[in-house]
Amino acid sequence: MGNDLILRVVTKWLSPVIILFALYVQFHGDYSPGGGFQAGVIFSSAILLYGLTYGLDAALKVVPETALKVCASIGVLLYTGVGVVSMLRGGNFLNYSVLLDSPIAGQHLGIIVIELGVGITVASVMILLFFTFARRVTPE
């Protein structure tokens, strides 16, 4: 597929748009439908598209596998970290209201960081899944 000119050009133009849309879904998640899960999957689809057109090696150059593994862990740690910080500030686990001085600002901060963690983990796990399968199965 790597030789198809239309595919290559379209992918080059489309990937940034998909990533931008993913970021929109990610950071608008606390006001409108969206959030980490959706954003992560959309983000990973951009990399998947890139990998499908330009091949696995090119995609691995864009996002190295070690980075993905670290990112997957960091996402979970961000999530838990918010919970632990809220416990340290005297609330229950994942009680966003105590994160900042005003409860509403705390809620905002809490949900954004949580969704960011979810987004990072989902995106990196999805890409990792793709890489793992793609490497394992040689094209016939």
Place this chain on the structure above:
Amino acid sequence: MTEQITILLIVIPLIAAPITALFKQNFYAWMITLLVSICCGVISGYILLEVIDGKHLIYELGGWRPPWGIEYKIDSLNAFIAFIVSVIAIVTNIFAYRSVPTEISKQNIGLFYAAMQLCLLGLLGIALTGDIFNLFVFLEISSLSSYALISMGKKRQALTAAFSYLILGTIGATFFLIGVGFLFAASGSLNISDIANRFHTFEDMQLVVTAFIFIVLGLALKAAIFPLHSWLPNAYGFAPSTVSIFLSATATKVSIYALIRVLFDLYPVDYWQSLLFPQILLVLGCVGVIYGSFRAWQQIEIKRLLAFSSVAQIGYIIIGIALMSELGLTAAVIHLFNHAIIKATLFIGAGILIYRSNTTKLEDLRGFGASMPWTFAAITIAGLSLIGVPGTVGFVTKWYLLEAAIEQSKWIVVMAIVIGSVFAIAYIWKIVEALYFNSKRKIHIHNVKSGDIKVATASKSMGLALWLGAFSCIYFGLFTEFPFASAYAVAKGLLGL
């Protein structure tokens, strides 16, 4: 302050697992896992002491009030189960240090330990949560990690075993989810105590019966209750030794715990009594005991033998639940604890055999007992507990169970227990006979030069884990106060006495 401690049981593995996944060296990954399980053990022990006299600990996740938020409601049953799970995790990890590097390929070791921690997290979560959908999520966390763990077994049958467990486990979980959906449609709530409190308002709806059947079927599949046990023997038989120990001692127990919660807390007791459900359970339990023991006796390979014996032991627990009396329930709950110890010890023994001889076939192990007397002494002790010889933990359970059955003059149940025990003697004898009384046979060890010193000695950490198990088999058989007090408190709480 005590309330904040309960959530730590979930938070500690949740923080540690992603970090562990990044490690490659066995030692660090193992160290973190051991520390996590020790922390969980201490915390759950502390919680158990707090709630054993009938107090409740309530923790509202995120500060949201139930029934809107997720609530963790800890009574003596939750704490007892959490305690069993984390203690078994500690023992398993002591064993794991030497065993894992020989069974798991090097690049997977970090992931292996991370999956162990996630499994622990899921099981503890099931034990703690008071929200029925949250229970589903934790059930799937523990199941997914156990599918992955089982598939890491050395033989290729581990893959097919994991696959069929994945299919059946997912069907079970989805059935559970359908049931929860029906219940949610009827009640509009997911909080167990909230549903139970308002149960009479929607009792007449047909949905509620359907929900009950789906939920119980789903959990029975996960708990491997007799006709739904087909995934268990292969899954435990082919899993890596560490995984067999941990899962056989905890996974089915926790599913049975969830079943007990549904039967006694979610639904009112007389509701399912009128559905003839205790009778059905009783029959399944009795058939399970006889069938499981019989199949165990037929096996020629230790790990599969033990796995089939698990099916029988689950049958005993189900009988205890189905008798619906204070004694029966006490026996069931004690057996959750006792069977966890016994099976963990026996699987540790099997793990040591694999570590040293690379085989668990009884025929290959003939006369092996003479060269490792201590290991086999411990295996024999655990085996005697499985039969129920006085002075061991198995006796305590069977005694209460028989007493409960005689109390209600259910002679068929008594017969089933006796037949099961006879078969238990037969299959334990099979092991003992092969190891002690048969003439020695030169065993063929793969990839090891004959007379290699590493193979000739069991490692200290493995021996420690084994003897911890064997010692507690006897200790809790002689001094029954602790498990009995906990189990009795649980039974009283469940029956609302």
Place this chain on the structure above:
Amino acid sequence: MMSEFNMSDALNYVAGHINYWMIIAVMMVGLYTLISRTNLMKKLAGLSMFQTAVILFYVSLGKVTEGTVPIIDQGYTLYSNPLPQVLMLTAIVVGVATTALGFALVIRIKESYHSIEENEIEAMDGKE
């Protein structure tokens, strides 16, 4: 005893629960595929369909007639129940994880058995 059979009532009942009939159909197709096929990939596909049916079931539970998207706004008083959708977000993730794990297992089974037909694999296991 039995009330008289009324054709239009029956039709209304069927039409009014059309979403549930569809869900049952999807669920049964999934479950049947899961049970009847010997190909492991097809089994997984059936499993996925089965799970999807449950997801559809929950989502249709949360729909309130004439209710709108559950975001508080002026001019709307009736909202759909957002809870089932949130629950299903989790269930979808569980489903994705299960399917991915299943695929990984199938690939490894294919590598070590050179087959993904259940009966062939069983025959190979039986020989050992």
